Amino acid sequence: MKMKTVLAVACTLATAFVMSFGLVSEAFAAMPHAPVHLAASLVDAVREFGPHLAIPLVVMRANLADLQKRATDKIAELKDDTAPDAARTIQADHKKLLDEIDALQGDIRKAEQDEAVTPPANPTANVDGARAADIYDIGTRAGMTNEAIQAALRNGTAVDAFRAQAFDHMTAQSARTPTSGVHVIRDEAETRRSGLTTALAFRLGGIDQPTGDQAAQARGFMDNHDVVEFAAAAMGYRGMLRTVREREEMLERAFHATSDFPAIFSSAINTLLERRYALAQPTYRRISRRRDFVDFRPHYAVSVGEFPMLEKMTESGEIKFGTFGEGKETIAVLPYAKGIRVSRQMMVNDRLNAIGELLGGYGRTVARFEEITFYAMMLSANTKLSDGQVVFHASHNNLAASGSAITVASIGVGKAAMRKQKNLDGATMNVQPSILLVSPDKETEALQYLSPINANDSIKVNPHVGTLEPVVAAELSGNAWYLFASPDEAAVYQWGLLDGYSAPRIRFDEPFGTQGQAMTVEHDFGVGAIEFRGAYKDPGA
Structure with missing residues (x-):
């Protein structure tokens, strides 16, 4: 118990x-x-x-x-x-x-x-x-x-x-562990880099007068007027650089040492390059649609037919299902690059004017390169769609049988052909052209034709005035002329950049040396044909 x-x-x-x-x-x-x-x-x-x-x-x-x-x-x-x-x-x-x-x-x-x-x-x-x-x-x-x-x-x-x-x-x-309000303070080195980059980009012409926080960060560096002064500021040097040797040694230290100056210089130049590139307005973008690429592999540009036509329901309430037509074209982005060098003399003596013009001007050069590349593709007999034919072909009903001058009648024929185009499902598209594309040889004729005229005789009235916008491409030549619909409505060509990039970029290729600063301009660009129904060509006369 x-x-x-x-x-x-x-x-x-x-x-x-x-x-x-x-x-x-x-x-x-x-x-x-x-x-x-x-x-x-x-x-x-x-x-x-x-x-x-x-x-x-x-x-x-x-x-x-x-x-x-x-x-x-x-x-x-x-x-x-x-x-x-x-x-x-x-x-x-x-x-x-x-x-x-x-x-x-x-x-x-x-x-x-x-x-x-x-x-x-x-x-x-x-x-x-x-x-x-x-x-x-x-x-x-x-x-x-x-x-x-x-x-x-x-x-x-x-x-x-x-x-x-x-x-x-x-x-x-x-x-034992007192607490206080949280204050987020920008790192001093980061603030200094940001201020130097903003001031240098402004001096190069890459940005407008900075305001707000940017102005506050750049205020201490806005009095610098050449590359050497910005290099000295990045290195924390506060003395006077009196001789050419001292200026060269400062640049060499700034580009060789573990300083922030190469990144500051590169960022400012790329800001300038991006701005000049954005200001360029190549004509090919008026007649093509942009679509960026996620990598360098060929991408499919899919043309999907419109919804099938509605049909009357049966007495039993049966709904008939339709199908979508679908076509495929491939297009890829390609890498391009060119090496350039800023000379030793320009780096030491220049007060940023020539460097800004040289490197900033490359933005316009790249836009010009895109224009040349696009029209070379457009005019090439090797640019074919998935059906094995070039864009403008008799079988596509978008090529005039014989050349004609730009007249009310010839444009009327082109407009009618575009409106009668059928999509992949066989439905009439009724595409409205909005652009008249010509070479410099036909510019005057196109402008005269599309200018409004107060005619006394109704027969002489031009019905196409106000419906077409003239676009002149220097890469074209001869008498041929084209009608294009808005790319948003019926794109015929497509262009794009590599995803994440909005402009060409400059990359330093080697450290500063006795011969100057070497760098490369790099750009990833793709262009190709994806359709034929949104355009019409007349060989001209």
């Missing part, structure tokens, strides 16, 4: 110990240092110290929360690139956890039903367990040490008294 009493007391103490560490799942959530499977360990402890005792309901709930977390973590291990064998193993482990969760949920439901029918045999143990859980929750949230929490549990400290201790602990911690 005495032995049974000792065993009962021991089991009661074990149960209270378990409940004090795992009464509620929130207590575990508030303990970042707690083991992941603490709840399961406590369940095992109950079974070891008292096999005949029922596992407390609160411990089972904590164990359930642990299993659910493990199941969530396990399924999260599945990735798109997970090997098939590993994926099957993960799925098997996950299913096992789900089975354990189902079984435990059944045990919890049974325990809840038993608890509702039969009151706990030891109410005091439950009260002590609740106090322990509350103290653990309060202590861990307050950042108290485990020793302090254990001492409160052993001493029988009441929850309210312990809450006061936790508040005092947090107050002491706050006093």
Whole structure:
């Protein structure tokens, strides 16, 4: 009898110990240092110290929360690139956890039903367990040490008294670690680089007069007037550079040392280059549509037919389904580059004027290169669509049978041909031309023809005035003329850059030397034909 009493007391103490560490799942959530499977360990402890005792309901709930977390973590291990064998193993482990969760949920439901029918045999143990859980929750949230929490549990400290201790602990911690408002301060080196770049770009002509934050950052460098002065500012040099040798040595140090000047110089030049490139307005962009490329591989330009025509529904409510026509053309972006060199004399002597004109002018040069490339493609007999024919071909119904001068009648024929074009599904497109493209040889004729004239005779009125915009391309020659629809309505040609780039760029090729600064101008550009229905050609006369 005495032995049974000792065993009962021991089991009661074990149960209270378990409940004090795992009464509620929130207590575990508030303990970042707690083991992941603490709840399961406590369940095992109950079974070891008292096999005949029922596992407390609160411990089972904590164990359930642990299993659910493990199941969530396990399924999260599945990735798109997970090997098939590993994926099957993960799925098997996950299913096992789900089975354990189902079984435990059944045990919890049974325990809840038993608890509702039969009151706990030891109410005091439950009260002590609740106090322990509350103290653990309060202590861990307050950042108290485990020793302090254990001492409160052993001493029988009441929850309210312990809450006061936790508040005092947090107050002491706050006093030792004062906090203040957060102030985001720009790094001084970053501010200096930004200011130098802005000032140099302004001196080169790449940007307008800076304002706001840019002006504040660049204010200390706006009085610099040549490359050497900007190099000295980037190096932190505050003295006077009196001789040519000193100026050369400063440039050499700025480009050779681990200074920020190469990046500052490159950024300012690229800003200038991008601005000059954007100001250029090549004619090919008026008759083609832009689409950038994600890489250098050939990209499909898909022409999709219009929606199928509507049909009357049958008496039974049947809806007939149509199909889309689809054609494919390929086009790719290609890399282009050219090496250039700024001479030693220009770098030492220039006050940025010549350097700005030389490098900034390359923006216009690149735009001119695009113009040449586009019209070379357009006029080439090798530029064919997927049907094996060039864009302007009799089989496409967009090429006049014989050349004609620009007249009311000839333009009327071209307009009619464009309006009668059919899409891939056979529906009439009714395309309206908006551009009259000519060579310099036909410029005067085109301008005279499209100028409004107050005619006394209605027969002499030009009905096309105001409906067509003349565009003159220097890369064209001869008497041929073209009608084009707006690229937004019916694009015939497409152009684009590599995704992420909006302009050509300059990259330094080698460090500064006795012969000057070498660099490369790089540009990725693609152009090609994608359709034929939005244009018409007359060989001219």
